[in-house]
Amino acid sequence: MKFPGQRKSKHYFPVSLRDPLLSSQDLINSAGDHAYIVGIDQTLVDIEAKVDDDFIQRYQLSQGHSLVIEDAIAERLYRELTEKNLISHEFAGGTIGNTLHNYSLLADNRSVLLGTMCNNIQIGSYAYRYLCHTSSRMDLNYLQGVNGPIGRCFTLITENGERTFAISPGLMNQLRPESIPEQIIAEASALVITAYLVRCQPGEPMPAATIQAIEYAKKHDVPVVLTMGTKFVIADDPAFWQDFIAKHVSIVAMNEEEAFELTGFNDPLLAADKVLDWVDLALCTAGVDGLYMAGFTESTYKRKTQHPLLSGAIKQFNRYEFSRAMRKKDCQIPFKIYSHIEPYMGGPDKIMNTNGAGDGALSALLHDITANRFHRLNIPNSTKHFLPFLTYSSLAQVCKYANRVSYQVLIQHSPRLTRSLPEKEDSLEESYWER
Numbered sequence: 536m537k538f539p540g541q542r543k544s545k546h547y548f549p550v551s552l553r554d555p556l557l558s559s560q561d562l563i564n565s566a567g568d569h570a571y572i573v574g575i576d577q578t579l580v581d582i583e584a585k586v587d588d589d590f591i592q593r594y595q596l597s598q599g600h601s602l603v604i605e606d607a608i609a610e611r612l613y614r615e616l617t618e619k620n621l622i623s624h625e626f627a628g629g630t631i632g633n634t635l636h637n638y639s640l641l642a643d644n645r646s647v648l649l650g651t652m653c654n655n656i657q658i659g660s661y662a663y664r665y666l667c668h669t670s671s672r673m674d675l676n677y678l679q680g681v682n683g684p685i686g687r688c689f690t691l692i693t694e695n696g697e698r699t700f701a702i703s704p705g706l707m708n709q710l711r712p713e714s715i716p717e718q719i720i721a722e723a724s725a726l727v728i729t730a731y732l733v734r735c736q737p738g739e740p741m742p743a744a745t746i747q748a749i750e751y752a753k754k755h756d757v758p759v760v761l762t763m764g765t766k767f768v769i770a771d772d773p774a775f776w777q778d779f780i781a782k783h784v785s786i787v788a789m790n791e792e793e794a795f796e797l798t799g800f801n802d803p804l805l806a807a808d809k810v811l812d813w814v815d816l817a818l819c820t821a822g823v824d825g826l827y828m829a830g831f832t833e834s835t836y837k838r839k840t841q842h843p844l845l846s847g848a849i850k851q852f853n854r855y856e857f858s859r860a861m862r863k864k865d866c867q868i869p870f871k872i873y874s875h876i877e878p879y880m881g882g883p884d885k886i887m888n889t890n891g892a893g894d895g896a897l898s899a900l901l902h903d904i905t906a907n908r909f910h911r912l913n914i915p916n917s918t919k920h921f922l923p924f925l926t927y928s929s930l931a932q933v934c935k936y937a938n939r940v941s942y943q944v945l946i947q948h949s950p951r952l953t954r955s956l957p958e959k960e961d962s963l964e965e966s967y968w969e970r
């Protein structure tokens with residue numbers, strides 16, 4: 536396990552207190568794979584193509600939306616893309632697959648993917664390519680075999696840069712509740728799911744499999760992390776999602792549009808604050824405005840920031856951003872903490888592709904949470920664990936890290952990281968990590 540702060544010792548938390556029990560990094564690295572994350576996804580390959588608005592209309596798609604299409608329409612659409620030579624890239628995708636892959640790359644550690652995979656894989660098929668483009672640290676041993684194809688996600692980019700997803704599901708929603716391994720969930724640092732999993736045809740088992748996984752997570756006190764998908768999935772029934780989140784979820788990851796549909800607040804900070812009515816921790820990405828986080832800490836141990844105080848809809852909201860996040864139920868006196876960060880380096884000079892930037896931010900947060908659990912499992916008496924913290928780092932530091940990972944996704948074409956972050960940030964130290 537690589538630690539999120541390994542790039543510079545001073546990024547450990549608490550930065551001034553190196554743990555005397557933790558004499559060397561080797562101690563941690565030799566301890567084995569005791570902490571990992573598990574996620575459920577619809578196994579999907581992204582097929583990316585540039586199209587015009589007419590194409591979107593002809594296939595009755597909706598700009599910015601992710602819609603499921605029927606097999607016959609998918610074949611027609613695919614034929615048109617192929618005949619007109621419009622396909623520019625093909626990547627392994629799926630929002631949770633992306634997140635787990637990124638996590639495994641960043642942490643150099645195990646993640647477990649639950650979903651479906653073809654029993655018979657032909658060389659060159661989409662299933663084959665999915666596996667070839669997935670980190671070898673992602674454990675695929677618990678996938679459920681199916682006799683048919685995995686899903687295809689036609690990622691259609693129009694002239695305005697908007698992405699429209701047309702999903703040809705294949706057998707991606709055939710994951711059954713009995714294929715969810717209780718022990719794998721029981722020992723995980725987090726269970727990661729997406730709102731997309733609940734969007735299925737009547738009779739498809741994926742929603743029941745998801746609920747089964749959530750029940751196991753709750754039974755074993757494993758945090759459930761929900762990433763939203765698109766604003767349309769939430770806008771279809773915000774009341775359902777509010778209730779679902781309040782009942783089942785401890786960490787929510789969303790962008791500002793999804794946050795608006797869920798809470799009715801346009802301001803990402805207020806939306807994240809509202810989400811704390813239901814969960815322990817919220818991550819809200821906001822494109823060019825960077826990202827926000829909101830969570831809880833133990834009131835007695837809240838830590839003041841050394842950064843300039845920021846005022847938004849909540850006055851001086853980042854005052855205690857140097858605190859580590861805790862689950863609300865673990866606090867005797869829960870105290871709300873917030874943080875915000877601008878895009879890393881002001882954003883890249885040239886954005887290659889925004890697809891997956893939000894998934895990247897979430898994988899950084901999951902890395903921090905899993906590093907904390909890894910540390911606690913291996914050095915339970917460490918001063919870092921005098922309280923049952925959720926994150927290894929302060930909220931401010933997690934924001935920085937999440938933003939840094941998003942930047943890395945923006946400067947490459949694939950929605951999944953093609954490599955980890957550089958061990959040493961050339962020339963960026965002053966401008967970012969030290970800010």
Ligand SMILES: Nc1ncnc2c1ncn2[C@@H]1O[C@H](COP(=O)(O)OP(=O)(O)OP(=O)(O)O)[C@@H](O)[C@H]1O
Pocket residue numbers: 789790791820821822823824825826877878879881882883886889890891892893894895896938941942945
């Ligand atoms: N135009 C931009 N300029 C600078 N940074 C950006 C820009 N767009 C995104 N980012 C960075 O990427 C992060 C995530 O972006 P965004 O809010 O667009 O995610 P998203 O909509 O959830 O993405 P996706 O659904 O494709 O994974 C932002 O918090 C920010 O750090």
Ligand SMILES: Nc1nc2c(ncn2[C@@H]2O[C@H](CO)[C@@H](O)[C@H]2O)c(=O)[nH]1
Pocket residue numbers: 576577579580581601627628629630631633688700702729731732890891894950
């Ligand atoms: N699991 C899942 N992922 C999707 C869906 N629609 C788009 N995505 C993924 O979202 C990712 C970007 O966040 C892309 O790589 C797509 O593969 C869907 O319906 N289900």
